[in-house]
Amino acid sequence: MGNHSDGGPNDSGTVATAGQNEVEKFQDPGIPPHRLRLADTDPKAAKKAERQVALLFGISVVGTLIFLVAYFAIDLGHDSPIATIRLQNALLGIGTAFAMLGIGTGIVHWAKALMPDHEVSEERHAIRTEEDRQAAVRIVDDIVEETGIKRRPLIRNTLLGAVALAPLPALAIFGDLGPRPDDKLAHTLWAPAPDGRLKRLARDPDGTPIKAADVTMGSAFHVIPEGLNELSEGKLNEKAKSVVLLMRLDPELLNPSPGRADWAYNGIVAYSKICTHVGCPVALYEQQTHHLLCPCHQSTFDLTQQCKVIFGPASRPLPQLPIAVDSEGYLVATSDFHEPVGPTYWEREQHVLERNA
Amino acid sequence: MSSNATPDASVFVAKTSGGRITDFVDQRVGGSGILREFGRKVFPDHWSFMFGEVALYSFVILLLSGTFLTFFFDPSMAETHYAGSYTPLKNVEMSVAYSSSLNISFDVRGGMFMRQVHHWAALLFVASVSVHMLRVFFTGAFRKPRELNWVVGSVLLILSMAAGFTGYSLPDDLLSGNGLRIIDGVIKSIPVIGTYTSFFLFGGEFPGTMIISRLYMLHILLVPALILLMIVMHLFMVVVHKHTQYPGPGRNDGNVVGYPLGPVYAAKAGGFFFIVFGVVAIMAAFFTINPIWNYGPYDPSPVSAGTQPDWYIGFVDGALRLMPGTIGDWKVEQVWFGYMFTFNVLLPALVPAGILFTVMFAYPWIERWITKDNREHHVLDRPRNAPTRTAIGMAGFVWYCVMWAAAGSDLIATHFHVALNDVTYWLRALFFIGPVIAFIVTKRVALALQRKDREIALHGRETGRIVRLPHGEFIEVHAPLDEYKRYKLVGFESPAPLPAVPNEHGVVDRKEKRRAKLSRWFFEDRVAPATPAELEAAHGHHGAHEAVEAAESQKTLSH
Numbered sequence: 001m002g003n004h005s006d007g008g009p010n011d012s013g014t015v016a017t018a019g020q021n022e023v024e025k026f027q028d029p030g031i032p033p034h035r036l037r038l039a040d041t042d043p044k045a046a047k048k049a050e051r052q053v054a055l056l057f058g059i060s061v062v063g064t065l066i067f068l069v070a071y072f073a074i075d076l077g078h079d080s081p082i083a084t085i086r087l088q089n090a091l092l093g094i095g096t097a098f099a100m101l102g103i104g105t106g107i108v109h110w111a112k113a114l115m116p117d118h119e120v121s122e123e124r125h126a127i128r129t130e131e132d133r134q135a136a137v138r139i140v141d142d143i144v145e146e147t148g149i150k151r152r153p154l155i156r157n158t159l160l161g162a163v164a165l166a167p168l169p170a171l172a173i174f175g176d177l178g179p180r181p182d183d184k185l186a187h188t189l190w191a192p193a194p195d196g197r198l199k200r201l202a203r204d205p206d207g208t209p210i211k212a213a214d215v216t217m218g219s220a221f222h223v224i225p226e227g228l229n230e231l232s233e234g235k236l237n238e239k240a241k242s243v244v245l246l247m248r249l250d251p252e253l254l255n256p257s258p259g260r261a262d263w264a265y266n267g268i269v270a271y272s273k274i275c276t277h278v279g280c281p282v283a284l285y286e287q288q289t290h291h292l293l294c295p296c297h298q299s300t301f302d303l304t305q306q307c308k309v310i311f312g313p314a315s316r317p318l319p320q321l322p323i324a325v326d327s328e329g330y331l332v333a334t335s336d337f338h339e340p341v342g343p344t345y346w347e348r349e350q351h352v353l354e355r356n357a
Numbered sequence: 358m359s360s361n362a363t364p365d366a367s368v369f370v371a372k373t374s375g376g377r378i379t380d381f382v383d384q385r386v387g388g389s390g391i392l393r394e395f396g397r398k399v400f401p402d403h404w405s406f407m408f409g410e411v412a413l414y415s416f417v418i419l420l421l422s423g424t425f426l427t428f429f430f431d432p433s434m435a436e437t438h439y440a441g442s443y444t445p446l447k448n449v450e451m452s453v454a455y456s457s458s459l460n461i462s463f464d465v466r467g468g469m470f471m472r473q474v475h476h477w478a479a480l481l482f483v484a485s486v487s488v489h490m491l492r493v494f495f496t497g498a499f500r501k502p503r504e505l506n507w508v509v510g511s512v513l514l515i516l517s518m519a520a521g522f523t524g525y526s527l528p529d530d531l532l533s534g535n536g537l538r539i540i541d542g543v544i545k546s547i548p549v550i551g552t553y554t555s556f557f558l559f560g561g562e563f564p565g566t567m568i569i570s571r572l573y574m575l576h577i578l579l580v581p582a583l584i585l586l587m588i589v590m591h592l593f594m595v596v597v598h599k600h601t602q603y604p605g606p607g608r609n610d611g612n613v614v615g616y617p618l619g620p621v622y623a624a625k626a627g628g629f630f631f632i633v634f635g636v637v638a639i640m641a642a643f644f645t646i647n648p649i650w651n652y653g654p655y656d657p658s659p660v661s662a663g664t665q666p667d668w669y670i671g672f673v674d675g676a677l678r679l680m681p682g683t684i685g686d687w688k689v690e691q692v693w694f695g696y697m698f699t700f701n702v703l704l705p706a707l708v709p710a711g712i713l714f715t716v717m718f719a720y721p722w723i724e725r726w727i728t729k730d731n732r733e734h735h736v737l738d739r740p741r742n743a744p745t746r747t748a749i750g751m752a753g754f755v756w757y758c759v760m761w762a763a764a765g766s767d768l769i770a771t772h773f774h775v776a777l778n779d780v781t782y783w784l785r786a787l788f789f790i791g792p793v794i795a796f797i798v799t800k801r802v803a804l805a806l807q808r809k810d811r812e813i814a815l816h817g818r819e820t821g822r823i824v825r826l827p828h829g830e831f832i833e834v835h836a837p838l839d840e841y842k843r844y845k846l847v848g849f850e851s852p853a854p855l856p857a858v859p860n861e862h863g864v865v866d867r868k869e870k871r872r873a874k875l876s877r878w879f880f881e882d883r884v885a886p887a888t889p890a891e892l893e894a895a896h897g898h899h900g901a902h903e904a905v906e907a908a909e910s911q912k913t914l915s916h
Contacts, residue, residue, distance in 0.1 A: 024888055024889055024890060025847075025886070025888060025889075026840075026843065026844055026847045026848065026886075026887075026888070026889055028606060028607065028609065028844060028848065029606050029607075029840040029841055029844055030606060030607045031606060031607030031614060032606055032607070032841040071466055071467060074466075075466075076442070076463070076464060076465075076466050080442055080463075082443070082463075085462075085463060085469055088466070088467075088469075088470075089469045089470050089473065089641075089642060090642045090643065091642075092467055092470040092642070093470055093473070093638050093639060093641045093642020093643065094638075094639075094642055096470075096474075096634070096635070096638035096641075096642075097635045097636075097638040097639045097642065098635075099635075100631040100632070100634040100635035100638060101631065101632060101635030101636075102631075102635075103628070103631040104628045104629060104630065104631030104632035104633075104634070104635055105628070105632060106628070107624050107625075107627060107628030107631070108624070108625055108628040108629065108632070110624060110628075111620070111621050111624035111625045111628065112625070115620050115621045115624060116621065117616070117621065119607075119614055119615060119616065120399055120614070120615070120616070120617060121399070121607060121612045121613070121614045122398075122399040122599075122612060122613050122614075123611065123612055124599055124610075124611055124612060124613055124735060127502055127597060127598065127733075174557070177557040177558070177560065178553075178556040178557040178558070178559065178560045178561055178567075179556060179560075179561050180553075180556070181552045181553060181555075181556045184561075184562055185552070185562070204658050205656070205658070222658060222659075224658070234562075236564050236655070236656070236657060237561070237562040237563070237564065237565060239656070239657050239658060240538075240562070240563055240564060240657035241562075243657060243658040273658065274657070277542065277677075277682065277701070277702065278538070278539045278541075278542025278543055278546075278677065278702060279538045279539065279541060279542040279563070280535055280538060280539065280542075280660055280664075281535075281657065281658055281659065281660045283658075283659060283660045284662065295660050295661070295662045295664055295767070296535065296539060296660065296664055297674075297677050297678045298678060298766065298767060298777060298781065299682065309682055309683050311778055311781075312678070312681075312682060312781075313677055313678060313679075313680045313681065313682045313701050313702070313705070314682040314701070315682040315683055315688045315689050315690035315699075315701045316682075316688070316690060342542070343541070343542035343545050343546065343699075343702070344545065344546060344690055344697045344699040344702070345545040345546070345551055345552045345555070345697065345699075346545075346547070346548055346549060346550075346551050346552050346696055346697055347552060347696070347697075348697045349692050349695050349696060349697055350695060350696075353695075
């Protein structure tokens with residue numbers, strides 16, 4: 001290529017620009033001459049292409065038959081093993097694929113090999129002509145004139161007002177899409193029962209209460225509040241707020257802030273499992289590092305720093321559930337969370353202040 | 358005045374019964390006129406025009422398979438105990454929606470296949486819409502008169518994502534429930550109306566009992582109806598504008614060169630529908646998509662590692678992952694005036710998508726303003742011939758891809774055995790510098806390709822044959838191009854920067870100065886097409902090799 005270079009590297013790039021429009025241009029040579037295909041000149045080749053197309057359509061017929069046989073011959077009786085379903089799915093798919101691809105490739109092959117392949121040129125027409133524009137303007141003028149809307153501003157203005165207001169009911173009617181949020185997000189099932197009885201920590205999902213003695217060093221429990229499974233309504237709503245992770249580590253490692261010293265029992269701590277980012281369950285506990293990891297967006301919380309965020313998109317620590325042990329040795333929540341759990345919402349700070357007032 | 362009663366010799370009478378039926382319809386709907394207008398309408402052909410067709414056809418497949426699924430799906434969140442034939446979930450408490458999705462999979466013959474077809478076709482639909490839009494962008498097909506059709510296409514992209522997301526949530530399995538949980542978290546972060554919006558959407562607290570049936574209505578009625586409406590508008594405008602064509606000999610802004618609709622183009626395009634359907638069927642037969650039975654019913658407590666949304670939501674999810682929630686000890690989430698400003702969620706959820714879609718919608722007008730180009734364009738640009746536009750497109754594409762990759766940051770970490778945190782740090786850096794690198798590299802590559810084109814146009818293509826000249830010099834023989842191939846390389850415009858022009862008051866205002874600056878940025882690096890004079894000069898320059906080339910040209914031209 002060296003001896004054909006268009007000059008040195010410095011002048012091969014930006015080519016003279018001044019007066020480019022006056023520079024003579026290459027003339028459009030027009031549509032290239034049409035080249036005949038084999039099937040255009042050789043009747044044998046055309047016959048061969050014809051047979052190929054017919055064969056492809058034949059394959060399609062076979063595909064349709066495969067589908068029908070697979071549908072009727074394989075019966076999904078009750079308790080049919082998953083292998084049967086896999087087999088049927090594969091056969092239905094192969095059948096459909098042959099049926100469709102046979103037709104599709106057949107038609108395309110027919111078009112490419114046998115139908116005329118002359119490229120033709122067609123003039124484009126103006127999308128709008130000046131004549132049409134003027135005619136349209138005249139028509140609009142006539143229409144406006146006949147309505148008299150310009151001469152009668154009273155009609156125009158009252159109509160505008162009415163039309164502007166008319167959609168309001170259409171918005172208002174959606175007012176019952178949902179209830180007012182009030183402070184629903186600030187309360188969970190962990191609040192002590194009205195008679196003052198404290199809620200026990202129970203295993204997720206079976207709901208059996210957990211004894212402090214069951215929680216060995218280094219272990220972790222997925223926890224729901226006692227009584228959750230017995231709810232007849234709104235069980236998932238309550239569960240979405242109240243799920244908790246229970247872990248036991250060396251009490252030396254916990255560094256409780258003032259006021260939280262009695263929230264743990266013997267190195268056992270409970271934290272909300274709902275990520276403070278956008279609400280996924282923080283389900284992964286790294287026992288060695290004492291980190292909690294949210295699998296959705298990788299927010300990482302450090303248990304030894306009261307679940308402070310050490311990595312990822314979450315901003316706030318996971319709320320801690322204050323726990324103690326009741327007379328029978330079961331773990332109980334001494335109160336509800338002291339702040340709303342889960343993702344941040346606009347009124348959250350108000351609810352935090354109310355709770356701690 | 359002749360009487361109507363007398364039979365007119367010129368009145369057409371069909372001979373066959375089929376002909377009579379056709380004639381009956383024709384006399385009532387005017388089919389002859391329609392056929393006369395469209396029957397031989399010319400369509401240009403190019404492989405890249407297929408993406409739009411793939412999108413249209415996958416939408417048809419979605420309508421067909423989706424209709425089947427609605428006969429069996431029950432969008433209720435009422436609690437039930439599973440009694441179908443998938444034993445691992447026997448007696449498990451779940452919603453009716455999930456149970457009916459399992460029944461479609463395991464107890465309805467062909468139901469699994471239809472679910473697979475529907476999901477694959479949905480992924481293909483959004484993908485083909487996206488690739489089609491990339492094609493339109495990089496070839497400049499959005500220019501006058503097609504700006505509005507570009508906008509309709511952009512709306513279709515958003516609608517296709519909406520259709521995908523509403524459908525993704527319907528089976529009410531663990532994965533889709535977590536997706537909804539994330540959506541709920543994002544909605545709650547919206548200032549002032551966030552909490553109310555969440556309660557209105559879910560009919561109360563998350564997850565409530567309403568969301569599936571509401572999404573179902575959106576998924577099978579509202580969103581598809583809007584998509585259909587937009588497709589009608591889109592195709593109507595395609596007919597009005599006629600299709601664009603790639604540059605080449607015989608093609609200009611005043612004509613359209615291609616195959617007539619009937620029979621060739623109709624056959625190719627119609628046949629292609631069956632090919633798309635066939636390919637989707639193969640994917641449905643052999644590649645499992647969304648095995649909801651492995652995830653279990655939605656429950657707010659468990660979650661599996663490696664959770665991911667469908668690919669088209671990935672860029673938003675990735676942006677959510679990239680955003681740090683704390684910088685040092687400073688919390689990105691702020692309490693101002695007693696209210697929460699959740700910037701760690703709001704910014705990544707809204708800003709990148711907002712920028713991408715705003716620039717996408719506005720781009721035809723931005724370029725039109727900079728170039729002051731008010732002409733109609735029906736001949737496409739080869740991407741290399743519009744280096745700055747191509748570079749802008751690639752910058753946006755890379756930006757999107759960085760966010761998209763971030764949605765799989767955990768999988769990247771586990772597959773390549775690198776630290777998850779490092780993956781995130783790198784992607785955070787790429788989020789900012791990736792588009793810049795992409796812009797620079799793309800522009801340079803485009804200019805280099807243009808230079809290569811000039812080289813080939815002026816000196817012919819390399820034949821790979823080395824010839825030794827009588828005096829001992831070795832040269833490589835270049836074969837000159839025929840005039841058609843050469844025209845493809847030289848038949849383009851290379852606009853120069855437009856300097857600022859005074860307005861009617863004789864003043865160059867600030868806006869015009871800014872435009873001129875952008876115009877310079879757009880066009881200052883450019884390669885002009887080769888001219889006949891340059892070709893002449895190039896041949897003179899060859900001198901000694903002329904004779905060799907002339908002797909070889911006959912042979913090389915013929916192959």
